[in-house]
Amino acid sequence: xxxxxxxxxxxxxxxxxxNYKTKILSGLSEDEVRFYVELAKxxxxxxxxxDDTCYGNTTYDHRYKINWSDLIAKVKxxxxxxxxxxxLIIGDQFDFDETSTDEWQDFIxxxxxxxxxxxxxxxxxxxxxxxxxxxxxxVTEVTENFK
Numbered sequence: 001x002x003x004x005x006x007x008x009x010x011x012x013x014x015x016x017x018x019n020y021k022t023k024i025l026s027g028l029s030e031d032e033v034r035f036y037v038e039l040a041k042x043x044x045x046x047x048x049x050x051d052d053t054c055y056g057n058t059t060y061d062h063r064y065k066i067n068w069s070d071l072i073a074k075v076k077x078x079x080x081x082x083x084x085x086x087x088l089i090i091g092d093q094f095d096f097d098e099t100s101t102d103e104w105q106d107f108i109x110x111x112x113x114x115x116x117x118x119x120x121x122x123x124x125x126x127x128x129x130x131x132x133x134x135x136x137x138x139v140t141e142v143t144e145n146f147k
Contacts, residue, residue, distance in 0.1 A: 002139040003027030008132055010040055012116040012125040015047075015057055021117040021125070026135075031085030033132055038078045040115055042071070043127040056126030063123045072104045075111075 007026040013019060025036065044054040058066060076096055079086040086094075099107070109123060116125040 001141060002135055004135050004138050006030060006033050006132055006134055008033050008036055008130060010036070010115055010130045011128045012043070012056075013128055014119055014122055014125055017126075019119075020128070023115060023117050025115075029085065029088055031082055032088050033085070035078060035082035035085035035089065036115055037130055037132075038082065039075065039111065040127040040130060042074055042078075043112060043116060043124050045126045055124050057122060058124045059121060060123050068101060068105060071108060072101070075104075075108055 003026055005027045006029065007024060008028055009022055009024050011020060011022045013021070025032075028036075042054070043056040045056045046054045047057055055066065055071060079096075112124050116127060119125055
């Protein structure tokens with residue numbers, strides 16, 4: 001079944017535009033979608049860039065080169081901007097001030113994997129595109145009717 005609400009489809013890839021994957025999150029509110037889309041944009045490809053504006057293509061070996069303070073600040077800003085969506089996704093028990101850097105790193109990695117998919121070689125996959133669909137009612141699977 002596809003629950004009513006918004007459905008976000010996020011397509012990502014690895015390294016040099018291979019191993020494409022589309023993650024689908026359904027039953028979302030507009031606030032949740034806005035949070036996820038802005039978060040996904042942080043993970044555009046870092047190939048050919050000499051700054052810390054994008055985090056896609058980060059291998060596990062290079063995770064120590066990430067400016068984690070900057071990335072954490074960006075995620076916090078997105079969470080504050082889309083507070084309602086963030087709370088719907090995470091819950092209201094998340095304490096920005098009491099969370100250590102290591103916990104933030106794990107949290108951001110988990111969110112990125114939920115949104116972009118995971119990889120054996122890359123800590124963060126590359127965000128490519130997204131689509132949003134609206135389902136005004138639950139959609140029921142009817143495959144069994146065709147067997």
